[in-house]
Every structure is written in C-alpha cells, then in structure tokens.
Amino acid sequence: MPSRSKVDSSLSGITVTNDAESKSTNEKGSDQPVVPVSSSTTSNAGSASSTPLFSEELKIASQLRKFAFNDLKLATRNFRPESLLGEGGFGCVFKGWIEENGTAPVKPGTGLTVAVKTLNHDGLQGHKEWLAEVSFLGNLLHSNLVKLIGYCIEDDQRLLVYEFMPRGSLENHLFRKGSLPLPWSIRMKIALGAAKGLAFLHEEAERPVIYRDFKTSNILLDAEYNAKxxxxxxxxxxxxxxxxxxxxxxxxxxxxAAPEYVMTGHLTSKSDVYSFGVVLLEMVTGRRAMDKNRPNGEHNLVEWARPHLGDRKRFYRLLDPRLEGHFSIKGAQKAAQLAAYCLSRDPKARPKMSEVVETLKPLPNLKDMASSSYYFQTMQADRARSNVNTKNGIRTQGGFVSRNGQPTRSFSSLNGPRASPCHPPLQSPKTNGRAS
Structure with a gap:
C-alpha cells in the first residue's frame, strides 16, 4: 500500500513532508527526495479519538467488518517480516489470511487473502487521514477502487484491512529496476481502469469526491492487471x-499536483484530471514525473514533454524505448493528445474523466504496431548508425551521444532492465487476449 511524498502548504509558506514510497511484493524503497524532510504537519499525539466518538464518526460505514487486534496479529503471523508487503508514511502493510466472510484468522494460503495496514505512531500520518480512508473507501464501492474490508480500533491501535492486490503498484512495474516492460496494450488497459475509477469518484458517486493524490504508486493491480x-x-x-x-x-x-492548485489552494475535480495526464505521460514515456537523475531540462516530465505532445512526428521521442516499437502508432498519438488535453494550463479546458474514458476505450485493442512502420524502421537505422559511431570512438554516456563535447539525445540507448541483487525481476506480463 503506497504512501506519499506530500506537498503541504499554507498562505504563509510551503512545508514539504517526504515519505518513502511503499513497495509491494516485499519491496521497500524511496523516491528521490525533492527537499529535506521537514516535521510532519499532522501530529499523531493526541489525535486518536475515543471509541464512542469514532463510532459516531464512522456510523455511515457500518458494512465494514470490525476486527480484533489479536485476530489481525494472528492473521499476519504476528506481523512477521516475511509477511511485510510494504512500508510508508502511514505504517507497514502486511499480508494476512482471514475467514472468507468473517474476521477470524485462518491458516496461510486458505480463506481470504488480505493486506493489513498498520498505523505507525511515529509516522507522518495520523488519525485524521486514517479516518478519511475509512470514511471514503468504506462507502465507495466500484470495480476500479481497492475494496476496504474492515478496520481495527483498540486503544491507540489503528489498522485497516484491504483486499490483496497480487501485482502490486503500477509504479513498480514501470520503474522498478529488474522489472520487465509492461506491454503497450496492458498499459492502456491500466490507464482505462484508472480513468474509470476517477470518473466514478467525480461523476457517479452519490457524493462526488476529489481524489487529490492520483499517481502511479496509488494505482494497484490485480492478477489480471485491472487497475484499482x-x-x-x-x-x-x-x-x-x-x-x-x-x-x-x-x-x-x-x-x-495541478499548478493552479499549488498556487492558490483551490481544489477541483480538474486537479485530478491534471494528475491523470501526468500518469498517462509516465505510462507512455516510461519516465518518472520528477527525476533529478535526468539531464538538465528533463527533470520535470511535463515540461520536457510539452513541446513534443502537439507534433505528430516529434511525439515519437516521447515513447518508452523499452517498448522497442511494440506500440500502436494511432494509440500512442491518441494517448499523447489526451495527455496534452488533460495537462492544459487552463483547468476549464481539461476534459471530464468520463470523456477521458471514452477516448481510452479503443486504445488497448489497436494493432498498428510501430515496429512495422517506415518511420520506426528509419529510426532503427539511425540507431544502428549511432552504434557504429560509438564503435568508432564517439562516446555515449547515459543514453546520450557526445559530439563536440555537447550531449545530444540518441535513440541508440535502449537500456534494458538490470537485475537487482535484492529483488528478482517481475513476472513477464502476458496479454493472453485479456488486455482489452
């Protein structure tokens, strides 16, 4: 279960809290910190409400199961390290097993597999965020939202129990070292599912919701790569x-975060639409939204990509080189145009998420692969020439060809995944005709 690097500001200034991104499938890691970590703006001390008050706050979420702390302790095998799925600002997330329709623990591998999130009392999130999680997910049911099964509140203990998402986060599949590249059709399937989740929150929920933290680490995947x-x-x-x-x-x-929201604190559903545009760019390019390891001018993905989004030829420079041409030309063009639309500087010019859904629907099934096109073959030839130049003594560093001491972008650098000494490569995604 992902945590977050937060931007938390007021009119008097900006305070940033930066958590380690939680990793699924027993991986822990962290994003590059944007600024030094400051003290949390949310204090856990004294934030825990009494059980009667909590029940009053939570009365609308009565369908949730209420767990005993000892039952969850047994379900996760005493919160042992082998059960750890991830760690973030809220606390640790453990894999556990409970009764299909009850709250009692069962033998590992039987019953219902769940993810149990614990509140770290020294962490950056407190009762307020925990309660928001319960209040929203406890009352919002949709196939593209992670299902909250129940909660535990005993004394100062705060735990949440979710459905288990076996393929972890989209962030891991896009950016984790050693992971195999997601096929294009699966990327578009994930984009469509995530868009449906936002569309439900904005336009279909009984009380519309602004998500406010849409990013790759908060998009989880089930066994069939359905996004939640x-x-x-x-x-x-x-x-x-x-x-x-x-x-x-x-x-x-x-x-x-949408620029107008950062500047004014005025939050609208179009703020989520902007964030969706950023994530769609990450899926198209294989680049992180913020990456200080990139050359100057490429740290911010949106600013780097903007000049390419509206150009039918230059947009090819955006495509994740790890796809090696195995992407739909028409689909990539549509995705780039949609990203540009979502990233409009004027919030009113951005589409509604229901419109985004309709645009994305046909994209997972398009078969006009770039690898068979004349343009891509020409690009491959340029890459081959660059390789020859490298052999003839022209240095390449970090995916750039150096000419006259100045680095220029080269398509020759299609760096494949490197095995991690700590984590095995992810299982290769397979479409099996189910990517639509």
Whole structure:
C-alpha cells in the first residue's frame, strides 16, 4: 500500500513532508527526495479519538467488518517480516489470511487473502487521514477502487484491512529496476481502469469526491492487471452546488499536483484530471514525473514533454524505448493528445474523466504496431548508425551521444532492465487476449 511524498502548504509558506514510497511484493524503497524532510504537519499525539466518538464518526460505514487486534496479529503471523508487503508514511502493510466472510484468522494460503495496514505512531500520518480512508473507501464501492474490508480500533491501535492486490503498484512495474516492460496494450488497459475509477469518484458517486493524490504508486493491480485506486487519506468531498472549488491546504505529490492548485489552494475535480495526464505521460514515456537523475531540462516530465505532445512526428521521442516499437502508432498519438488535453494550463479546458474514458476505450485493442512502420524502421537505422559511431570512438554516456563535447539525445540507448541483487525481476506480463 503506497504512501506519499506530500506537498503541504499554507498562505504563509510551503512545508514539504517526504515519505518513502511503499513497495509491494516485499519491496521497500524511496523516491528521490525533492527537499529535506521537514516535521510532519499532522501530529499523531493526541489525535486518536475515543471509541464512542469514532463510532459516531464512522456510523455511515457500518458494512465494514470490525476486527480484533489479536485476530489481525494472528492473521499476519504476528506481523512477521516475511509477511511485510510494504512500508510508508502511514505504517507497514502486511499480508494476512482471514475467514472468507468473517474476521477470524485462518491458516496461510486458505480463506481470504488480505493486506493489513498498520498505523505507525511515529509516522507522518495520523488519525485524521486514517479516518478519511475509512470514511471514503468504506462507502465507495466500484470495480476500479481497492475494496476496504474492515478496520481495527483498540486503544491507540489503528489498522485497516484491504483486499490483496497480487501485482502490486503500477509504479513498480514501470520503474522498478529488474522489472520487465509492461506491454503497450496492458498499459492502456491500466490507464482505462484508472480513468474509470476517477470518473466514478467525480461523476457517479452519490457524493462526488476529489481524489487529490492520483499517481502511479496509488494505482494497484490485480492478477489480471485491472487497475484499482488506493489510499484515500487525502480525498476531499467535491464542492457543493453553487461553489466552484474547495479551499484547502495544498497537499499532494511534487510533479503530479495541478499548478493552479499549488498556487492558490483551490481544489477541483480538474486537479485530478491534471494528475491523470501526468500518469498517462509516465505510462507512455516510461519516465518518472520528477527525476533529478535526468539531464538538465528533463527533470520535470511535463515540461520536457510539452513541446513534443502537439507534433505528430516529434511525439515519437516521447515513447518508452523499452517498448522497442511494440506500440500502436494511432494509440500512442491518441494517448499523447489526451495527455496534452488533460495537462492544459487552463483547468476549464481539461476534459471530464468520463470523456477521458471514452477516448481510452479503443486504445488497448489497436494493432498498428510501430515496429512495422517506415518511420520506426528509419529510426532503427539511425540507431544502428549511432552504434557504429560509438564503435568508432564517439562516446555515449547515459543514453546520450557526445559530439563536440555537447550531449545530444540518441535513440541508440535502449537500456534494458538490470537485475537487482535484492529483488528478482517481475513476472513477464502476458496479454493472453485479456488486455482489452
């Protein structure tokens, strides 16, 4: 279960808290820190409400199962390290097994597999975010939202129990060292599923919701690569009738938060649409939203990509080289155009998520692969010439060909995945005709 690197500001200044990104399938890691870690803006001390008050706050989520702490302790085998799925700002997430329709623990490998998230009392999130998670996910049911099964509250213990998502986060599949590249059709399937989740929150839920923390680490995948949104700790109710926005502290993740929201604190559903555009770019390019390891001018994905998005020829430079031409030309063009639309500087010019869904629907099934096109073959020839230049003494470093001391981008650098000494490569994704 992912945590977050947060932007938390007020009119008097900006405070940033940076957590390690939680990794699924027993992986822990962290994003590159944007700024030094500051003290958390949310204090856990004294934030835990009493059980009667909690029950009053949570009365609308009565369908959730209430777990005993000892039962969850047994279900996760005493929270042992072998059960650890990830660790983030909220706390640790453990794999466990419970009764199919009850709360009692069962033998590992039987019953219902769950993910149990614990509150770290020294962490960066407190009861308020925990309660928001329960309140929203406890009352929102949709195939593209992670299902919250139940909760535990005993004394100062705060735990949440979710359905288990066996393929972990989209972030891991796109960026983890040693992972195999996601096929194009699966990327578009994931984009479509995530868009459906946001569309439900914005336009179909009884009380519309602004998600506010849409990013690759919060998109989890089931066994069939169906995308589900997780982590509703920052979610807010959408503005009521007659109001244009919600005024709130700026909280989110660098690189994903809409610029007008960061500047003003005015939150709307179009803020989520912008974040979706960033994630769609990450899926198309294979690049992180923020990456200080890139050359100057390429740290911010959106700013680097903008000049290419509107050019039918230059947009090829955006495509993840790890795809090696195995992507739909028409689909990639549509995806790039859609990303540009979502990333419009004017929030009113951005589409509704229902429109995004309709645009994405045909993309997983398109078969016009770039690898068979004349343009891609020409690009391959350029790459071969670059390889010859390398052999003749022209240095290449980090995917760049150096000419006259100046680095220039080269298509010759299609760096494949490198095995990690700590984590085995992910299982190779297979479409099996199920990517639509």
């Amino acid at each position: 949104l997780s982590d509703f700790g920052l979610a807010k109710d959408a503005p009521e009738d007659g109001k244009t926005h919600v005024s709130t502290r700026v909280m989110g993740t660098y690189g994903y």
